[in-house]
Amino acid sequence: MSIRVQSLSKFYGEKEVLSDFSMEIQDGEIYGILGPNGSGKTTLLKIMAGIAQFDRGSVTVNGIDAKIDQIGVRKIVGYVPETPYLYESLTPYEYFSFIGSIREIPKDVAERRASDLTRAFGMGEYNDQFIGSLSFGTRQKVSIIASLIHAPKILILDESINGLDPQSAKIFRDLLRSLAEDGMTVVFSTHILEIAENVCDEIAIMKAGKIVAEGRTADLLKERNLEDVFIDLTSTEDVSSVVSALRGTLR
Numbered sequence: 001m002s003i004r005v006q007s008l009s010k011f012y013g014e015k016e017v018l019s020d021f022s023m024e025i026q027d028g029e030i031y032g033i034l035g036p037n038g039s040g041k042t043t044l045l046k047i048m049a050g051i052a053q054f055d056r057g058s059v060t061v062n063g064i065d066a067k068i069d070q071i072g073v074r075k076i077v078g079y080v081p082e083t084p085y086l087y088e089s090l091t092p093y094e095y096f097s098f099i100g101s102i103r104e105i106p107k108d109v110a111e112r113r114a115s116d117l118t119r120a121f122g123m124g125e126y127n128d129q130f131i132g133s134l135s136f137g138t139r140q141k142v143s144i145i146a147s148l149i150h151a152p153k154i155l156i157l158d159e160s161i162n163g164l165d166p167q168s169a170k171i172f173r174d175l176l177r178s179l180a181e182d183g184m185t186v187v188f189s190t191h192i193l194e195i196a197e198n199v200c201d202e203i204a205i206m207k208a209g210k211i212v213a214e215g216r217t218a219d220l221l222k223e224r225n226l227e228d229v230f231i232d233l234t235s236t237e238d239v240s241s242v243v244s245a246l247r248g249t250l251r
């Protein structure tokens, strides 16, 4: 078992943002977390990555207790935040060497991984430009590559695919699939239902801090497409009435 979440609750002040739920993610699985803005995806992913604490329940990541050993969790997880914090005045190449050294990866190994990954993502030409001058999508690639330099057992990505162009999104999809085939567990949140449909072995749909649907992608999609399932489970209003109200307003 890669990640086990049991009766997890998390509060920000008085507000319960994750509410007493459990989930299990198996080794080598690609697991997608979907849900409207504010449903708790980022908070959940940060807890799984060992960078946020929680109030009740337990979370274990490859058997490591995320409550008591956050550093242990961080060692085996690669985490890509929604908005990457990158050093603008370094080049990608310098940044990858820096990440390699703080992760204590031998220099030649870090260099080989960085060069293989930059080649795969077609971003070798940017290796000598300052990160601050790169486009949003290219910075996303830098952040994804940096998260893989220590060859993590688990890769956690928060909306990281959203800024990629179609070509890079395809490379990324294929990369996730091959990493999972090699035994890496991948957990990611996305708004792009088509990617979730095509890539994930298993999907959880969240709403207001709870899981409202969870299961094998193929089972969730047996009768309806993911968009209908998603809207049905997460919307607070009937979409057609929202659209007709908008029409009235815009006429």
Ligand code: ADP
Residues within 6 Å of the ligand: 012, 017, 035, 036, 037, 038, 039, 040, 041, 042, 043, 044
């Ligand atoms: P999602 O990723 O699904 O958009 P988040 O996990 O970012 O959801 O947020 C879940 C809820 O927690 C939201 O209501 C958000 O406003 C709240 N929240 C997130 N981070 C904080 C914080 N640092 N302090 C207070 N409330 C927060």
